Amino acid sequence: MSASARKTAPMPDDIRAMKGGTPIVTLTAYTTPVARMMDAHCDVVLVGDSVGMVLHGLPSTLGVTMEMMEMHGRAVARGLDKAMMVIDMPFGSYEESPQQAFANAARLMRETGAAAVKLEGGAHMAETIAFLTARGVPVMAHLGLTPQSINTLGGYKVQGRDTQADAMVADARAVAGAGAFSVVLEKVPATLADRITGGIEIPTIGIGASAGCDGQVLVVDDMLGLFTAFKPKFVKRYATLGEDGEAAIAAYAADVRARRFPEPEHTFADRAQGE
Structure with missing residues (x-):
């Protein structure tokens, strides 16, 4: 990835400037080939700590380490020229x-080339967000269902209903005021997401929120149908690669056992014949 190529990618201020305009397209990525597939189509590619669940088989994101984020961040960076890369800060x-x-945050940006970090939390993280942004670390905030807090939230529940709504609005204002350039709203009622979107000056990026958000994000393995352990309501599957892949593996296994594979065209002759 050349330096000149990376100059075409948006920066955090460019994403912030998309507030109220063309919706911001965001997907997660964890590997170079997948990053290459989405580079031309996404504004932001997020190296999410969801990698722990979708690629490493962990029961939650809590077991994800800095080393894991660095490894996957470097892999994703190799596949990007046009999209901006943001990387999750893992729990702890x-x-x-x-x-x-x-x-x-400095370690992650230095080791991966990410343009920004993402961290979870509202008003209680405002001091940290301000500290980071004052020192050259752009921050994407994350409110609503914050997966690193599932033990205190009581699981993967919708957040911001009833009496929680005003507190989440205050959280959004706090992270925006602290200098975050955007905020992810995960699994919150659509009316609340719209209220927050209209009430802050930075873009909102929804996941299980509202079409009225300034952008959307999904876990790529969910939308491609690769991760099938469960399907959140907010996921739209644009492909069924998990089912297709399993069918292909079953066909391969059947061909091997029946000695239908390899065929002559897949093997080599004693003398070179154009292989």
Whole structure:
């Protein structure tokens, strides 16, 4: 990936400027080939800590490490020329103090080439967001269902209903005021997502929120049908690659056992014949 090629990618200020305009297209990626597929189509590619569940078989995102994020971040960066890369800060890497957050955010950006980091939390993370942005670390915030907090949220539940709505609006204003360039709204009622979108000056990126958000994000393995352990209501599957892949593997296994594969065209002669 050349330096000149990377100059074509948007930067956090460009994403912020998309507020109220053409919706921001975001997907997660964890590998070079998948990043290459989405590079021409996405504004933002997120190296999500969801990698722990969809690629590593972990029960939640809590077991994801800095080393895992660095490895997958470097892989994704190799596949991008046009989209902006954002990387998740894993659980335990930023909550202790703003200083801890800066050290780990700087490490992730330095090791992967990410243009920004994403972290979870509202008003209680505003000091940390301000600390990071003042030191050259662009921050994408994340409100609503914050997967790193599932143990305190009581599972993967919709957030922001009833009396929680005003608090989430306050959280959104806090992260925007602290300098975040955008905020993910996950699994919140559509009316609340619209209220937040209209009430802050930075873009909202919805996942299980509202079509009225300034952009949308999905986990790529969900929308391609590769991750099939469960399907959240907010996921639209644009392909069934998991089913297709399993069928292909079954066909391969049947051909091997029946000695239908390899065929002559898949093997080599004693003398070179154009292979």
